[in-house]
Amino acid sequence: xxxxxxxxxxxxxxxxxxxxxxxxxxxxxxxxxxxxxxxxxxxxxxxxxxxxxxxxxxxxxxxxxxxxxxxxxxxxxxxxxxxxxxxxxxxxxxxxxxxxxxxxxxxxxxxxxxxxxxxxxxxxxxxxxxxxxxxxxxxxxxxxxxxxxxxxxxxxxxxxxxxxxxxxxxxxxxxxxxxxxxxxxxxxxxxxxxxxxxxxxxxxxxxxxxxx
Ligand code: BMP
Numbered sequence: 037x038x039x040x041x042x043x044x045x046x047x048x049x050x051x052x053x054x055x056x057x058x059x060x061x062x063x064x065x066x067x068x069x070x071x072x073x074x075x076x077x078x079x080x081x082x083x084x085x086x087x088x089x090x091x092x093x094x095x096x097x098x099x100x101x102x103x104x105x106x107x108x109x110x111x112x113x114x115x116x117x118x119x120x121x122x123x124x125x126x127x128x129x130x131x132x133x134x135x136x137x138x139x140x141x142x143x144x145x146x147x148x149x150x151x152x153x154x155x156x157x158x159x160x161x162x163x164x165x166x167x168x169x170x171x172x173x174x175x176x177x178x179x180x181x182x183x184x185x186x187x188x189x190x191x192x193x194x195x196x197x198x199x200x201x202x203x204x205x206x207x208x209x210x211x212x213x214x215x216x217x218x219x220x221x222x223x224x225x226x227x228x229x230x231x232x233x234x235x236x237x238x239x240x241x242x243x244x245x246x247x248x
Contacts, residue, residue: 043242048225151203181209
């Protein structure tokens with residue numbers, strides 16, 4: 037399944053209870069373009085949960101932030117794909133050989149710069165270089181909605197690669213801010229699943245982003 041720009045909203049499904057995660061996805065499926073599954077759910081429910089989620093007809097992004105030597109990293113990506121991942125998120129700071137080996141077995145998103153404050157210590161100074169390297173192998177990059185100016189700069193580096201952007205709402209990023217700065221999709225987790233009315237929030241996010 038391919039990520040296609042409709043609502044431009046990706047749900048970060050960081051719930052640790054499989055039944056709740058599946059139920060939430062079903063409820064909000066019409067408002068999202070993709071589902072990002074990471075360690076919270078995979079460690080609780082197993083990689084196989086991705087196959088179950090795929091039944092909803094949305095592409096699955098396995099956020100495993102893979103960061104190991106090429107042989108191990110590509111093995112992790114292969115397992116994710118075998119279990120239903122349409123895309124896998126890997127780290128870029130490990131270097132070209134890791135990104136290249138993963139790109140041979142999976143469609144990868146490469147983390148260029150993360151959204152939390154600590155990313156400014158070590159990641160941000162190298163993010164443009166990571167993104168430039170990733171361009172040859174990746175389907176897209178991950179860039180911070182908490183720093184829209186960095187999305188603008190990274191967009192210039194990666195050209196027409198996809199940019200997916202977390203950090204909206206719970207981390208302070210303004211809904212729509214990343215897309216206005218050049219991202220293709222905004223990733224929202226707690227802003228939806230931790231709300232009293234996740235369906236209403238998902239609808240609001242998707243309506244706001246779709247109309248930008
Ligand atoms: P939330 O909207 O609840 O802050 O969730 C953000 C999601 O995006 C989490 O799954 C987190 O692991 C992921 N993420 C992030 O927050 N910042 C990054 O730089 C990269 C991420 O993958």
